[in-house]
Amino acid sequence: MVRPVTDEDIGLKVLRDAPANAADTAQAAEIIDIVAIHGIGAxxxxxxxxxxxTAxxxxxxxxxxxxxxxxxxxxxARIMRYGYQSQWFGEGAMRQKASTVAQRLLLALRRRRKEYPHRPLLFIAHCFGGLVVLKALLDAQQNESEWxxxxxxxxxLIFLGTPFRGAEGISQVEMLAAAQREYQQDEIQPExxxxxxxxxxFLQEVxxxxxxxxxxxxKALVACFYELKSSNVGRIVGKTDRTRFVVSESSGCLDLSVATSKYSLSRTHFDMNKFxxxxxxxxxxxxxxxxDMSLLYQSLAKRARC
Structure with missing residues (x-):
C-alpha cells in the first residue's frame, strides 16, 4: 500500500547538499545537481x-x-528528489498528466537553482518520471529565457524502466476495469x-x-535500464494476479548512439529503482x-580551468 503523499512531500527536496568546503574553491566548478523523479502511484x-x-x-x-x-x-553532487501527486485511483486520486508535472518540475528547478542556473544537471528517473524529464527538457529548450x-x-540522463514506446504489460483498459471493480467512479482519474x-x-511526439x-x-550522456523479471501488474489496483513484463527492452531503450547505452537489471519493474x-x-x-557521467563532467571542468 502506497503511503499518502502530503503537501510536505511535493516538490524538490534536498537529500544531500553540495560539500560546504567546495563553495569557495576551484572544486565549486565541479559541483553537479542530481535530481531523481519517481513514477506513477509511488x-x-x-x-x-x-x-x-526483518519482519x-x-x-x-x-x-x-x-x-x-x-x-x-x-x-x-547536490542530491535532490522531485515529488508530485501520482495516485490515480483511491482516496486522494489526482488528475495528472506528464506536461503538467513537467511544468511544475521546471518551476521547482528554477527556484532551487536560481543562484546556479548553469550548474550541470543529472536526472535519474523511474518509469513515467522519465517521460516527465523528456517533456521538461523539450519545454526548457523551446523557451530558454523562461527556463x-x-x-x-x-x-x-538515467532512465529506469521508462516506457519510451509504451508499457506493453500495463493495459489502460485492464487497469481501468480493475480500478472500477475496487473503487467508486469519482475515485478514479485515469488520464x-x-x-x-x-x-x-503524445508519447511518440515527445x-x-x-x-x-x-x-x-x-550532447547529454544517456543510460537506459530495462527489467529482466516480470511484475505482478494485477495487484496494482485489484486482487487478481497477472504477471507480465511492464516495459520491454525495446520500449525501455532510446535508439543507441555514441552517447546512449543500455543495461539490464535483474529486477521487476517496480523494484528496479530500489537498492x-x-x-x-x-x-x-x-x-x-x-x-562515469559525473567524472566526465569533472574532467571537462578541470580542463576548462587550465
Whole structure:
C-alpha cells in the first residue's frame, strides 16, 4: 500500500547538499545537481527505498541519501528528489498528466537553482518520471529565457524502466476495469495512464522530438535500464494476479548512439529503482554509470580551468 503523499512531500527536496568546503574553491566548478523523479502511484521518498531488515526489525534504506551509496558515488553532487501527486485511483486520486508535472518540475528547478542556473544537471528517473524529464527538457529548450540553463546544462540522463514506446504489460483498459471493480467512479482519474499506451501520439511526439533536439543541441550522456523479471501488474489496483513484463527492452531503450547505452537489471519493474546495499550487483551497475557521467563532467571542468 502506497503511503499518502502530503503537501510536505511535493516538490524538490534536498537529500544531500553540495560539500560546504567546495563553495569557495576551484572544486565549486565541479559541483553537479542530481535530481531523481519517481513514477506513477509511488511515494516521492518511499519510491527509492528498499527494506533490508526483518519482519521483527524493520529497516529501510534510501540509496539516494545513504552515505555509502549515491553520495559516495558522486561526492561533489547536490542530491535532490522531485515529488508530485501520482495516485490515480483511491482516496486522494489526482488528475495528472506528464506536461503538467513537467511544468511544475521546471518551476521547482528554477527556484532551487536560481543562484546556479548553469550548474550541470543529472536526472535519474523511474518509469513515467522519465517521460516527465523528456517533456521538461523539450519545454526548457523551446523557451530558454523562461527556463535558463536547464536544457543546456543537462549532462546526464538515467532512465529506469521508462516506457519510451509504451508499457506493453500495463493495459489502460485492464487497469481501468480493475480500478472500477475496487473503487467508486469519482475515485478514479485515469488520464495519466494514456501516455503509457503503446502508440500514444503524445508519447511518440515527445520521444521523436527529443531525439531530433538532442542530436542538434544537447550532447547529454544517456543510460537506459530495462527489467529482466516480470511484475505482478494485477495487484496494482485489484486482487487478481497477472504477471507480465511492464516495459520491454525495446520500449525501455532510446535508439543507441555514441552517447546512449543500455543495461539490464535483474529486477521487476517496480523494484528496479530500489537498492539496499552498495554490494548489490544491480546497484554497482547503476553506480558505475553515475560515476562515469559525473567524472566526465569533472574532467571537462578541470580542463576548462587550465
Amino acid at each position: 511515494h516521492p521518498d518511499d519510491s527509492w527505498c528498499k527494506h533490508v531488515g 521483527e526489525n524493520t529497516r529501510w534504506v534510501n540509496w539516494l541519501e545513504t552515505e555509502n551509496m549515491l553520495p559516495a558515488v558522486a561526492p561533489h 535558463p540553463g536547464t536544457f543546456a546544462s543537462t549532462t546526464g 495519466v495512464l494514456k501516455i503509457l499506451e503503446p502508440g500514444n501520439e 520521444v521523436d522530438q527529443f531525439g531530433r533536439t538532442r542530436r542538434q543541441a544537447n 539496499g546495499r552498495p554490494t548489490e550487483e544491480d546497484f554497482e551497475t547503476v553506480r558505475d554509470v553515475v560515476r
